[in-house]
Amino acid sequence: MAIGPDMRSYRGASAAAGAGVLDEGLRAYMLRVYNWMASGLFLTAIVSLAISQTSLIDIFYPLVTTASGAVVRQPGILAYVTMFAPIGFVMIMSFGVNKLSTTQAQGLFWAFCALMGASLTNIFLIYTGTSILATFFVTAGTFAAMSVYGYTTKANLAKFGSFLIMGVIGLLIAMVVNMFLHSSALQFAISAIGVLIFTGLAAYDTQRIKADYVQYGYRFGADVASKRSVYDALQLYLTFINLFMFLLQFMGNRRS
Template sequence: MAMGPDMRSYRSATVAAGAGVLDEGLRAYMLRVYNWMASGLLLTAIVSYAISHTGLINAFYPLVATPGGAMIREPGILAYISIFAPLAFMLVMSFGVNKLSTTQAQALFWAFCGLMGASLTNIFLVYTGQSILTTFFVTAGTFAAMSIYGYTTRTDLTKFGSFLVMGVIGLLIAMVVNIFLHSPAMQFAISAIGVLVFTGLAAYDTQRIKADYVQYGYRFGAGMAAKRSVYDALQLYLNFINLFLFLLQFMGNRRN
């Protein structure tokens, strides 16, 4: 999540450039961002489904015999690589925003989404396909509603940014702690807070992108806008994925 939106800059540029011209460019830019995000989600879904429903699942989650003789799937080396690799890609994209070319940023985005698909393969091992699909549509509806709100509202959401960042940090700490505690009550609280935080981020980041367009799109031209749209799409993509995963813990039906 980037810094809060500069709404004063947006209003000033609207007056200077002409509301019609700026709004037309903004709509085109937001459409590009959403197209990147949707394409990334589609790639993630395809990779995740393909691995979980073909023989590739054995490379990521091989069958292992338990002491009782039952066969269960345990994460292998490829599974662990797919889980941690997206973090490395995200760091490269974040710190290389001014150094990477547009083509490089786009290639990293596709690679990141593909690896995320591989890392999410295990949800098909834990939850039923029907509940995963239902949760996805609920996530899509919730995200769309909050993103539209963030785009259309006249309320400055900047003041909520620090609370949302603190919420993300708190979630990460709580999730690490619960790895050792294995507390169902704590896991429930983490999931509930996670849904609230990433629902809020969907609106907050949409408004931030809208305001940042003035700086990265109108002021610096099409070249910067093309590259920046990939980074903005990545942020919305991450909000969507996290919201989906937290909702899945409430709505997902576990396999027997």
């Protein structure tokens, strides 16, 4: 017969309460990350459509008469700027993670997404709008399924992380090489491997974000959580965009 309160029940209740608070915080944090990512994708789509469907297209891709007399659109200086500027933004956000304020990180995220929209304008010149929309929905479905898998699976995907990142580096090297070779077979292989790698990264990134919050989330203040959610959203955003672009090379119907 126990005399006095059973401290084990108190400890059990305390642990359960702590777990409940952590789960609630994790769900709120992940929702914030996905909201940032979805908002960024929406901004990218709006900017890309606004340029491609209005006279702004003439600024980015002016009409040029070729030597054969054909009139085609070719990228202008502004188009090249928007193609390479996002790389600079990613580098600034990556190296300035500890120096940037939350407001600055958020502003850079919006600017980056807008620039990505401008840089993706050329897909509307290459592919039909219907195939672009269909590819977007396939990408969204694939990303959502893999993200749910990454969030719920008990398997440790961290061991695949290094392999996937090495795969991204290999893809970049292969893409640079193919700029000189112009090999259709190599391009097909790059596209196929790219789809596989970024499909895997959708699950891996989701699990990594969840694991980081479970490990360190209790230390997050409101400001740290706000800034960190922007960086995590950027990772998912980049994975989504790359998966979309590689799938588009398979599913996109080229304009005649």
